[in-house]
Amino acid sequence: MRTLWVETATTRYPIQIGSGLLKRLPVLLEEVEWTPPKRLMVVTDTHVAPLYLERVIASLTKAGYSVGSWVIPAGETSKSLSMVEQMAGEAIRQGLDRKSGILALGGGVVGDAAGFLAATYMRGIPFVQLPTTLLAHDSSVGGKVGVNHPLGKNMVGAFHQPDLVVFDVDTLKSLPAREMAAGFAEVIKEALIRDDSFVSWLEENRDGLMAKDPALLAEAIERGCRIKAEVVSQDEKESGLRAILNYGHTIGHALEAVTGYRRFIHGEAVAIGMVGAAMLGETLGLAHDVSGRTRRLIQSFELPVQAREAAEADALIRAMRRDKKSDQGSLTFVLPRKIGSVEIVKEVPEAAVRQVLSRLEGEMG
Ligand SMILES: NC(=O)c1ccc[n+]([C@@H]2O[C@H](COP(=O)([O-])OP(=O)(O)OC[C@H]3O[C@@H](n4cnc5c(N)ncnc54)[C@H](O)[C@@H]3O)[C@@H](O)[C@H]2O)c1
Numbered sequence: 001m002r003t004l005w006v007e008t009a010t011t012r013y014p015i016q017i018g019s020g021l022l023k024r025l026p027v028l029l030e031e032v033e034w035t036p037p038k039r040l041m042v043v044t045d046t047h048v049a050p051l052y053l054e055r056v057i058a059s060l061t062k063a064g065y066s067v068g069s070w071v072i073p074a075g076e077t078s079k080s081l082s083m084v085e086q087m088a089g090e091a092i093r094q095g096l097d098r099k100s101g102i103l104a105l106g107g108g109v110v111g112d113a114a115g116f117l118a119a120t121y122m123r124g125i126p127f128v129q130l131p132t133t134l135l136a137h138d139s140s141v142g143g144k145v146g147v148n149h150p151l152g153k154n155m156v157g158a159f160h161q162p163d164l165v166v167f168d169v170d171t172l173k174s175l176p177a178r179e180m181a182a183g184f185a186e187v188i189k190e191a192l193i194r195d196d197s198f199v200s201w202l203e204e205n206r207d208g209l210m211a212k213d214p215a216l217l218a219e220a221i222e223r224g225c226r227i228k229a230e231v232v233s234q235d236e237k238e239s240g241l242r243a244i245l246n247y248g249h250t251i252g253h254a255l256e257a258v259t260g261y262r263r264f265i266h267g268e269a270v271a272i273g274m275v276g277a278a279m280l281g282e283t284l285g286l287a288h289d290v291s292g293r294t295r296r297l298i299q300s301f302e303l304p305v306q307a308r309e310a311a312e313a314d315a316l317i318r319a320m321r322r323d324k325k326s327d328q329g330s331l332t333f334v335l336p337r338k339i340g341s342v343e344i345v346k347e348v349p350e351a352a353v354r355q356v357l358s359r360l361e362g363e364m365g
């Protein structure tokens with residue numbers, strides 16, 4: 001088992017990464033620096049429940065916890081205010097009080113939505129993340145929780161740090177190939193923003209990673225989580241530095257929202273967005289020779305690097321102006337300086353963004 005720590009001004013919590021950890025959950029919960037909640041509600045989704053819910057409930061019940069559960073429909077459209085309202089109803093019916101805890105068992109959708117419930121239920125109760133997708137190595141760490149709005153991605157949310165993150169890497173064995181690839185998009189993001197040696201490592205180990213080699217996967221997750229934890233520890237509420245974790249997300253989130261959260265899964269949209277950001281950085285003269293390598297790496301993990309939906313430039317730009325990084329509707333991007341290093345750039349000219357969108361629409365160059 002590998003243990004990393006997130007340490008912010010207000011809290012500290014461990015990220016446990018390893019094999020067989022769901023069975024050891026009661027022991028890991030005992031090590032948390034909190035008053036242990038007696039009553040727990042495990043939130044999961046319709047794909048994950050038949051695979052892992054029983055094992056989690058059994059191990060917790062055996063250890064003396066009162067455990068209930070609530071299963072939401074799988075998929076991004078469950079990240080909605082109405083779903084949180086339903087979950088809150090269930091939490092009330094199950095008798096959760098301020099000393100109870102919410103456990104999110106699943107990918108980023110479950111983590112973000114259940115985390116928002118934990119942040120707001122009785123004004124905030126304990127919360128544990130049990131990620132089961134590769135992408136959720138990112139979403140389970142850092143405390144950004146929330147839901148989407150038809151007009152914008154993650155528009156309603158909170159910062160609510162988990163008390164514990166337990167990543168049982170065995171759960172990735174059942175994860176479909178498309179979801180694995182989407183998870184690699186966020187791993188690639190972490191490498192591109194912070195660590196060129198990690199980029200080279202991903203290039204060299206691509207075959208083993210795509211074949212789900214357990215040792216390589218555990219290392220990729222640990223390196224990704226380490227970067228995320230380090231950034232969040234320095235800037236918990238995104239007053240500056242943390243925005244670098246949004247690399248590829250200005251275009252990515254706009255693509256998700258404009259296509260009704262149904263066309264691209266998050267990692268795919270971010271993959272296209274990172275290619276766009278790399279091209280934009282070159283167009284603005286901030287970086288040289290980054291887009292080719294970025295595109296090749298992303299493609300090698302079987303992720304998309306273009307989208308005909310990029311043709312909807314007006315709608316995409318409207319969405320980008322509503323992005324949370326935006327100041328008074330200006331276009332704000334995280335752009336590369338070189339491989340492994342990025343900067344936050346405000347007031348990016350719309351013409352340059354339009355040029356990149358037209359290249360993303362189909363052309364490879
Ligand atoms: N809060 C953050 O910091 C943060 C960071 C990155 C992404 N996100 C959010 O995370 C969401 C995407 O997360 P995701 O990619 O994990 O999507 P997801 O939660 O929808 O999971 C992907 C799919 O895989 C299924 N699944 C999950 N675990 C499985 C397993 N072990 N075996 C088989 N199937 C499994 C799910 O049911 C779903 O169908 C987006 O909403 C994104 O905005 C949040």
Ligand SMILES: O=C(O)C(=O)C[C@@H](O)[C@H](O)[C@H](O)COP(=O)(O)O
Nearest residue numbers: 138142144153154242245246249324
């Ligand atoms: O943790 C962060 O900060 C991130 O930006 C991580 C992103 O991968 C993630 O998609 C996050 O949910 C985006 O946040 P938002 O503030 O742009 O909604």
Ligand SMILES: [Zn+2]
Nearest residue numbers: 186249266270
């Ligand atoms: Zn993301």
